[in-house]
Amino acid sequence: MVTLNSFLVLGALVFCIGLFGALSKRNAVAILMSIEIMLNAVNISLVAYASTFQSYAGAGHGERLTGQIFAIFIITVAAAEAAVALAMIIAIYRRRSTIDVGQINLMRW
Amino acid sequence: MSIDVATVAFYVIAITLVGSSLAVVLLRNIVHAALFLAVVFGAAAGIYVLLNAEFIAIVQILIYAGAVTILVLFAIMLTRNAMSQSSSPFSGQTWLAAIIAVALAAGLIFTVGASQMALGAPNSSANLAHAINGGGSVARIGQLLYSPFNYSYVLPFEIASVVLLAAIIGAIVIGRED
Numbered sequence: 001m002v003t004l005n006s007f008l009v010l011g012a013l014v015f016c017i018g019l020f021g022a023l024s025k026r027n028a029v030a031i032l033m034s035i036e037i038m039l040n041a042v043n044i045s046l047v048a049y050a051s052t053f054q055s056y057a058g059a060g061h062g063e064r065l066t067g068q069i070f071a072i073f074i075i076t077v078a079a080a081e082a083a084v085a086l087a088m089i090i091a092i093y094r095r096r097s098t099i100d101v102g103q104i105n106l107m108r109w
Numbered sequence: 110m111s112i113d114v115a116t117v118a119f120y121v122i123a124i125t126l127v128g129s130s131l132a133v134v135l136l137r138n139i140v141h142a143a144l145f146l147a148v149v150f151g152a153a154a155g156i157y158v159l160l161n162a163e164f165i166a167i168v169q170i171l172i173y174a175g176a177v178t179i180l181v182l183f184a185i186m187l188t189r190n191a192m193s194q195s196s197s198p199f200s201g202q203t204w205l206a207a208i209i210a211v212a213l214a215a216g217l218i219f220t221v222g223a224s225q226m227a228l229g230a231p232n233s234s235a236n237l238a239h240a241i242n243g244g245g246s247v248a249r250i251g252q253l254l255y256s257p258f259n260y261s262y263v264l265p266f267e268i269a270s271v272v273l274l275a276a277i278i279g280a281i282v283i284g285r286e287d
Contacts, residue, residue, distance in 0.1 A: 001116065002115060002116050002119045002159075005221050005222065006119065006123075007156070007160070008221045009217075009218050009221055009222075010123050010126065010127070010156070012214055012217035012218055012221065013127055013214060013218075014126060014127060014130050014149075015213075015217075016210040016211070016213050016214035016217070017127070017130045017131055017134055017210070018130065018134070019206075019209070019210050019213065020134055020206050020207055020209075020210035021133065021134030023202060023205075023206035023209065023210070024134075024199050024200055024202055024203040024206035024207070025134070025198055025199065025200065026197075026198060026199065026200045027139055027198060029139065029143075029181060029184050029185055029188065030134075030139055030142060030198065032181070032184075033133055033142060033143065033146050033181060034133070034134055036146065036173070036177060036181075037130050037133060037134075037146070037149060040149065040150065040153045040173070043153065043165075043169075044153060044156050044157075047156075047157055047160050047162045047165055048160055050160075050162065051160040051161050051162060054161070063249055065246060065249055065250060065253055068162050068164070068165050068246065068250060069250065069253050069254065069262050071162075071165050072165065072168060072250070072254070073265060073269055075165075075168060075169065075172055075173065076172075076269045076272070076273065077269070077272060078173075078177075079172050079173075079176060079177055079273075079276075080272055080273050080275075080276030081276070082177050082180055082181070083180060083276050083277070083280045084276050084279050084280050084283065086180055086181070086183075086184040086280075087279070087280040087281075087283040087284035088283055089184055089188060090184060090187050090188065090284050091283050091284055093187065093188040093190075094286070097190065098190065099188050099190075101200070102200055102201075
């Protein structure tokens with residue numbers, strides 16, 4: 001029997017795998033891929049909540065699909081963020097010939 | 110324990126999702142990691158179909174598995190250097206990152222299991238009946254995004270279009286060669 005807990009545990013696992021990738025990789029594009037994995041895991045949790053409460057019509061607003069609307073906006077903003085981040089990575093590569101985040105450390109204390 | 114198609118489908122897609130995301134963060138060759146990222150996006154779309162969110166599943170395939178994967182592959186292609194084959198893809202903080210990730214996963218899974226709220230299930234009888242008789246989620250999402258008279262999210266939708274415009278202009282200006 002697949003309950004809401006199964007989807008939430010799946011979302012938590014995938015989020016933590018993405019978090020490990022974002023914290024430990026050296027290539028900037030690999031860090032961006034791990035961030036996309038984290039955003040997908042959050043979307044899974046939101047849509048799981050939306051489908052659990054879809055038959056709850058409270059306060060006269062009709063059926064609530066709030067999690068799915070939130071997921072649409074997260075997909076939109078994640079796509080925009082991926083475009084800007086990859087443009088920055090390409091610009092950095094043009095200047096420094098490297099995208100190793102250990103070597104792009106001019107602002108490091 | 111009842112073995113029905115929904116349970117088997119959930120576990121197959123969940124194992125695919127977790128395995129592909131592990132491949133993305135652990136593989137040495139970044140092009141292979143980008144291809145497994147496409148598999149991650151496809152498996153997430155499968156999860157959305159299991160949750161009766163078919164519009165979100167199609168949007169996920171279109172935008173993530175379609176556009177974002179190609180964007181990532183282009184960026185990998187334009188930034189290929191000798192670093193990608195020779196040395197380790199992990200920085201010096203790999204073990205600390207692994208400890209943090211495992212601790213966070215343990216905390217989140219414990220919180221989900223120990224929750225006192227009486228939650229339902231996405232496949233409970235009420236939710237399944239609602240999904241089958243409701244005629245799909247596309248019409249309801251359309252009302253929730255665009256309706257000027259009922260309760261809707263039309264203002265965040267318009268602001269999201271401004272966000273996309275800003276991202277387009279920003280990406281063009283930042284990536285310009287001059």
